[in-house]
Amino acid sequence: MSCWQTIQDYAFRSIGYGERLLPRSDFTLCEQFTLIGSGLIWNIYFGACALALGFFLATLVAMGKASDRPWIRRPADWFIFVFRGSPLFIQFFLAYFFFIQLKSVSGFFDPFTSAWAGALVVLFFNTSAYAGEIFYGALRSVPKGDLEAADAYGLAGWTKFRRVTWPTMLRLAWPSYTNEAIFLFHATTLVFFAGFPAFQQRGDALYYANYFATKTFNPFIPYPIVAFYFILLTLAVIMGFGLVNRRLNRHLAPQQRPKLKYRPQLIR
Known part of the structure; x- marks a missing residue:
């Protein structure tokens, strides 16, 4: 079997x-690259969905x-x-046990006993807690001068938050939030x-x-x-x-715009 045929057969096997x-038997390097790359689709799914949903919950938190x-x-x-103080692996374990118990009560919770839904819920809450603390620190660091200027212009309530407080908070928090996003994608390997369980042997990259x-x-x-x-x-996350x-710092001169730097979190 040629490598191209292997790619055609297994590139999307993880999603059915x-x-x-x-x-x-007789595993080729092409088969290993193709199948592991196919499983990476699930890691991207876990990370992207948890980030997209967790961003809004983190702002509320x-x-x-x-x-x-x-x-x-x-x-x-x-x-x-709770979610920062307990290990992510223990959160997976407790959530699976919790969903199993709820499944015996109602069939509505049956999807949550599978990785595609149950593990996503855990990652969603976990990243929301970490990002919430990051956003809180940025919220406390919003310059008072910006808030006073908003008051001087007659901005108040939701308008003040939407046009001044929230954009400034995002600009201050974005470098740290980028590191959290990178760590979240790495943490998706714990789902394995x-x-x-993985449905019909359709697991992630580590599977x-x-x-x-x-x-x-x-x-x-x-x-x-x-x-x-x-x-x-x-690298894709850093570029995105x-x-x-x-975009957040488009109002600044090019030489004044902060550049993102990846700083590995050895201890979280």
Whole structure:
């Protein structure tokens, strides 16, 4: 089988298109690159959806933590504390057990016992907590001069927040939020180790890497392939967030615009 035929057969296998059976022996480098790349689709799905949904919840959590009303501030504080204070892997485990119990009560929760929905919920809440703390710090760092200028122009309430507070908060938080986005995509590999099952052997990148490592007893080929794909994914995230950062700072002179720099988070 040629490499092109392998790509046609397995490029989208992780989402249900192509060959149903995995190769059993005589694994080629092309098969490993193709199948692991196919599984990366799920990692991108987890990361992109969790970021897109978590961005809005993180904004609400940051606003809640900055509120003067205790009945709003304390739930936001506890939400951030719980999801930042507990390991992500334990959150996966507890969520799977919780959804299993709810499934026995109502069939509505049946999809949440699978990785595509249940693991996404965990990642959504986790990144919302981390991003919420980032946005809260940026919200507290908004220059008072900007707020006073908004008051002088007669801006108040939602208009003031939408036109002054929120854009300034995003500009201040964006570099740190970019690092959180990168870490989130890396954290999607933990879905493989969680209790959420992959549907019909349609797993993520680490699922296929583990399959090849188990069959060949050689982890030094599939796992570096996973690392290679995630390095490319990280570069794509940096480029995408860099474009947004340029948009947020478009009012500044080119030499004054802050540039994004990737800083690996060795300890989170």
